Amino acid sequence: MTAVALAPLTLFAVALLKVRMQRIAMKLGRMVQSVLPKGELAAPISRPTFLNRVDRRSCLEIGPFDCPVVEGAGVRYFDVLDSEQLADRSARHGRDADASTIPHIDYVSPTGDLAIVDRTFTAAVSSHCIEHQPDLIAHLLAVGRLLEPGGRYFVLCPDKRYCFDYFHRLSVRADIDQAHAEERRLHDCSRIRAHTENATHNSAMKHWLGLHGRPRVENDSKFSAIADEKCAASARGEYVDVHAWIFSDESFNEIVGKLCDEDVIPFELLYVTRTHFGSVEFFAELRKKGRPTP
Structure with missing residues (x-):
């Protein structure tokens, strides 16, 4: 068999090895984010495992488009378009989304101004949204103002x-x-x-x-x-x-970690996960500084 013919087999073998190693890492590291040495990446976890940590009793999802990642009676949605406009945009992009998956948008700002949100939450979530913000620091400051002390910001970000x-x-x-x-x-x-x-x-x-x-x-x-x-x-x-x-898991961990440590933003970076094999994204959880209200 020629070297050219072996190449796909070699890639497949490497892929299987990576899958097995990451499955072991997930089992060992699924619940150890809170005891990670400072600056180290957490083990890769699945999207459902990450999102299970979100408090849906009081949550704002930022930029759900046509596929929100959290749902529930206590979830509210913010976007730059209302539900009808999101459906039109989804159709123009050929996404063929089921209209029933497009949520009612509680807060609409064409300029993406989170200041229109008139209450605070214990959790906020954004999926593939943070990388679109023209001013990342301003975005994180705005999210901080919408969270109660001790509130969490859950970020899904492409690698x-x-x-x-x-x-x-x-x-x-x-x-x-x-x-x-x-x-x-x-x-x-x-x-x-x-x-x-x-x-x-x-x-x-x-x-x-x-x-x-x-x-x-x-x-x-x-x-x-x-x-x-x-x-x-x-x-x-x-x-x-x-x-x-443009981030990798490591560069996000380094940059956002320093923004937190220097008090540029009102958060503590709890962890950033390594990107799971075969996936496009990593996850990060930030906690707003201050004691939660009893």
Whole structure:
């Protein structure tokens, strides 16, 4: 058998080994986040295991779009579009979502202003939302104001190594500080261009197996023209939705951990999980500083 023929078998064997190792890590580490040495990543856990930690008696989900990750009588929803507009957007993106899965949006702000929320919660959740915020620090400060002391913010975030962000550089602390100093409300052209031109496929498993494809602009030069159009729209004051922040599990742990330690944001970072094999996302839980109200 040739080396070329063996290559897929080798990738498959590596994949099986990773699955077995991560299953062992999940069994050993599922409940040890609270005793992790500071700065270390927690063992990978499943999405249902992570979301089971959310207090649904008093919870705000931020940016549910057409597939909320938490439900219950005590859950409220915030988004930039109302339910009807979300259904239209879902259809335009070919997501074929069941209309019954699109929640009633309790708080709607076209500019994403969380200040319109008129109460506090014991928990907040966002799924693949935090990376879209033009000013990450302002977002975390706003979430902090909506949580009671001791409240938790549960974050599901894509890992750039296993999604269409693969060819983008990791965000660094200086980028985040600059966006906050500028009070950024729209994405800058450099991020719009990178997001438009350098995206690749979004198959997590292919990325895990080392099959990353190419930046799409290399396959079709039209994406440069599309980037020009989007940058022009942003310059006119229109919001263009892109990934502003590019994280891995380790870089999120380092950057957000330091923001907490330096009291830039009113949170303690409890843990960040390693990205599970075959998955596109990692999880983080932050606790608002202060004693819970009895």
